[in-house]
Amino acid sequence: MSAIFEIFDLMLFAILGGIGLALIASPLGVFMVWQRQSYFGATLAHSALLGVSIALLLQTHLTITVVVISLLIAWGIYALSHTRQLSSDTLLGILAHSSLAIGLAMISLQNSVQIDITGYLFGDILSINETDLWLIALTGLLIVLFFLKNWQAMLNLTLNPELAQVEGTNVKKVQLQFVLLLAFMIALSMKMVGVLLVTSLLIIPAAAARRLSKTPEQMLGWCLVLGVSSVISGLWISYQYDIPTGPAIVIAATGFFLALLLKKQQG
Numbered sequence: 001m002s003a004i005f006e007i008f009d010l011m012l013f014a015i016l017g018g019i020g021l022a023l024i025a026s027p028l029g030v031f032m033v034w035q036r037q038s039y040f041g042a043t044l045a046h047s048a049l050l051g052v053s054i055a056l057l058l059q060t061h062l063t064i065t066v067v068v069i070s071l072l073i074a075w076g077i078y079a080l081s082h083t084r085q086l087s088s089d090t091l092l093g094i095l096a097h098s099s100l101a102i103g104l105a106m107i108s109l110q111n112s113v114q115i116d117i118t119g120y121l122f123g124d125i126l127s128i129n130e131t132d133l134w135l136i137a138l139t140g141l142l143i144v145l146f147f148l149k150n151w152q153a154m155l156n157l158t159l160n161p162e163l164a165q166v167e168g169t170n171v172k173k174v175q176l177q178f179v180l181l182l183a184f185m186i187a188l189s190m191k192m193v194g195v196l197l198v199t200s201l202l203i204i205p206a207a208a209a210r211r212l213s214k215t216p217e218q219m220l221g222w223c224l225v226l227g228v229s230s231v232i233s234g235l236w237i238s239y240q241y242d243i244p245t246g247p248a249i250v251i252a253a254t255g256f257f258l259a260l261l262l263k264k265q266q267g
Contacts, residue, residue: 011125011126011235011239013126013128013129013130013132013133014125014126014128014235014245015231015232015235016128016133017125017128017132017133017136017192018125018128018192018231018232018234018235018249019228019231019232020133020136020137020140021136021185021188021189021192021201021231022201022205022224022227022228022230022231023140023224023227023228024136024139024140024143024185025185025189025201025202025205025227026205026206026220026223026224026227027143027147027220027223028143028178028181028182028185028202029201029202029203029205029206029223029227030206030209030210030216030219030220030223031154031158031178032182032202032203032206033203033206033207033210034158035158038199038202038203039092039093039096040077040092040179040182041182041186041198041199041202041203042092042096042199043077043092043093043095043096043099044070044073044074044077044182044183044186044187045186045190045195045198045199046096046097046099046100046195047069047070047073047095047096047099047100047103048066048069048070048186048187048190048195048198049099049100049103049104049107049120049121049195050069050073050099050100050102050103050106051065051066051067051068051069051070051103051187052065052066052103052107052120052190053102053103053104053106053107053110054069054106056106056107056110057106057110063131063132063135063187063188063191066187066190067135067183067184067187067188069187070183070184070186070187071180071183071184071187073095073099073183074179074180074182074183075176075179075180076095077091077092077095077179078175078176078179100195119194120190120194120195121194121195122193122194122197122244122246122247123190123191123192123193123194123197123198123244123245123246124191124192124194124244124245124246125191125192125193125235125245125246125249126245127191128191128192132188132191135188136188139181139184139185139188142181142184143181143185146177146178146181150174150177150178153169153174154174154178155216156169157169157171157174157175182202185202186198186199186202189201189202192245192246192249193245193246193247193249193250194246197246197247197249197250200250200253200254201227201230201249201250201253204230204250204253204254204256204257205223205226205227205230205253205256205257206219206223207257208222208223208226208253208256208257208260208261209221209222209223209225209226211260211261212260226253226256227253229252229256230249230250230252230253230256231249231252233249233252233255234248234249234250234251234252234253235248235249237251237252
């Protein structure tokens with residue numbers, strides 16, 4: 001029992017931040033899974049490293065700069081996706097790899113700055129501070145307000161965008177707001193699980209929750225439970241076996257998914 005309290009004292013901000021990110025990731029993750037937007041999330045995650053390189057170059061606040069750059073790139077992806085000159089997967093592939101390459105190149109050219117690139121690629125939840133917690137809380141508030149207003153519209157849009165438009169939903173506005181919220185969340189999560197693993201926090205709990213659910217509301221509820229459980233389990237695995245926290249959280253989430261997958265197949 002004393003070991004549990006010891007972990008809690010050492011990782012208070014990490015636990016609060018991790019649980020907060022799991023909670024705000026869940027409603028976004030379920031719609032990413034429903035709308036098959038996992039590659040879109042991966043593109044935003046890769047572009048977050050460009051925000052890191054710009055923050056180091058301009059010597060600005062890291063988290064805020066990454067958020068701003070991610071929002072701009074999300075808006076750019078949304079705008080370009082409506083030009084129809086390139087297919088969505090081609091556009092996302094170009095942006096994902098080019099932004100990651102430019103970010104890495106900009107970092108390597110800054111000889112006066114000594115950084116551990118592994119921390120940005122795989123995350124460090126123990127570096128979460130009070131400012132990050134406030135940003136997570138702000139993002140959570142924005143997400144709650146968005147889904148209170150647009151839950152049914154998002155469901156309709158997921159099922160049939162044309163029908164949703166006919167029924168009076170401002171499809172472009174709702175889609176853009178969702179994309180910007182997703183970018184905001186990914187930029188914040190980068191600090192926890194890193195550029196290469198951030199999309200997993202959105203997709204894996206939602207995919208696992210889908211196997212337990214018959215309604216959208218049930219899926220959201222199970223996604224919340226599995227997301228928080230993955231964070232707590234990942235922190236415990238990281239503490240016990242001295243492995244990076246980001247991969248540990250993803251391993252825990254994957255474990256839940258595989259357990260549910262096997263259970264369903266056996267059932």
